[in-house]
Amino acid sequence: MSAPASASRHPVRAWVSGWQNAARLLPEEVPVALVYDGATQAVMMASPADLADFLLGFALTEGLIASAAELTATEIVPQPRGIEARAWLVPGAAARLAARRRAMAGPVGCGLCGIDSIAEALRALPRAVPTSGPRLGPQAPAAALTALAAAQPLHAETRATHAAGFWLPDAGLVSVREDVGRHNALDKLAGALSRGQAEISAGVLVLTSRISVDLVQKAAMIGARVLIGAAAPTALAVAEAEAAAITLVARVRGDSFDVYSHPQRINGEGQA
Missing domain, CATH: 3.40.140.10 (Cytidine Deaminase, domain 2)
Structure with missing residues (x-):
């Protein structure tokens, strides 16, 4: 079974100086379970594209892994009502995974749903060197x-x-x-x-x-x-x-x- 397309066409009744039949492309929104080392870390409503990037990027931005090298394998497995995106981590990343556990069903408008403590919601962030980074013009x-x-x-x-x-x-x-x-x-x-x-x-x-x-x-x-x-x-x-x-x-x-x-x-x- 392949992953669904990112958009599909749907019939509508459109008013354009009168009623007419039309069709509109709508984005697909499916439950995507992000599974690391056999355990579901999060279930997000997402577009069913670039899911290997999603699986890796979520692990990075949530502090589950420190680099892409800590994710050893991935598998995208369509299910009857959603998709499982599975990854396996190097042994040292397992402890960070346990410390950052989530069990969440995240709607598309919220990125912190399911966090089980205030401390986790407002975690300490790495601080950049203020003089580092690009220098940009006003354009x-x-x-x-x-x-x-x-x-x-x-x-x-x-x-x-x-x-x-x-x-x-x-x-x-x-x-x-x-x-x-x-x-x-x-x-x-x-x-x-x-x-x-x-x-x-x-x-x-x-x-x-x-x-x-x-x-x-x-x-x-x-x-x-x-x-x-x-x-x-x-x-x-x-x-x-x-x-x-x-x-x-x-x-x-x-x-x-x-x-x-x-x-x-x-x-x-x-x-x-």
């Missing part, structure tokens, strides 16, 4: 989001998905992942980037969504220095970005944008 936020908007085929068809991209000042957009869930898209991107030669600290993570605290946490866990979002952040997301020395840019509208933390990476403004 970079709009350029990064414009490039991301042009690289979302699933969203172009359905108008119902999020995307996460990795943008380099000297190379443009080098990787994109889409999903019905904004945090799923970032996890998939994290998994994809961990397999390549890209130095995450040298570029920008760019997201189509608002910036919530779980997205800042995931960005910090993979060593990002700059996080750009189309919409506004939450207050807690700003506080966590400040603590992790991440430059958080949001509310990008044409040539205007807001920098909420560590502005020194944008055109030399601010202090470390």
Whole structure:
């Protein structure tokens, strides 16, 4: 049995100066069980594409593994009502897995559902060196989001998905992942980037969504220095970005944008 396609066509009754029959592409949303060493760590509602990236990226951004090398094998197994994405870890990662246990059914709008303690929800994050990372001109936020908007085929068809991209000042957009869930898209991107030669600290993570605290946490866990979002952040997301020395840019509208933390990476403004 193969995994379902990421979108399917559905009939609708459309009003366009009168009723007419039409068909619309809608994104698929399926339960995906993320299974590590035979135990289900999370069940997420997700788009059924790039699931090997999702499995790896989730393990990285949630601190289950320290690098892609700690994941030894993967298997994507369609089930009658969902998909199991299975991974096996090196022995040393098992202890981190036990410490970071989740049992969750995560809707697409929330990346922290199922966390069983406040301490786990607000875990300590690695702090970047404030002087490290890319130096960006004021045109970079709009350029990064414009490039991301042009690289979302699933969203172009359905108008119902999020995307996460990795943008380099000297190379443009080098990787994109889409999903019905904004945090799923970032996890998939994290998994994809961990397999390549890209130095995450040298570029920008760019997201189509608002910036919530779980997205800042995931960005910090993979060593990002700059996080750009189309919409506004939450207050807690700003506080966590400040603590992790991440430059958080949001509310990008044409040539205007807001920098909420560590502005020194944008055109030399601010202090470390």
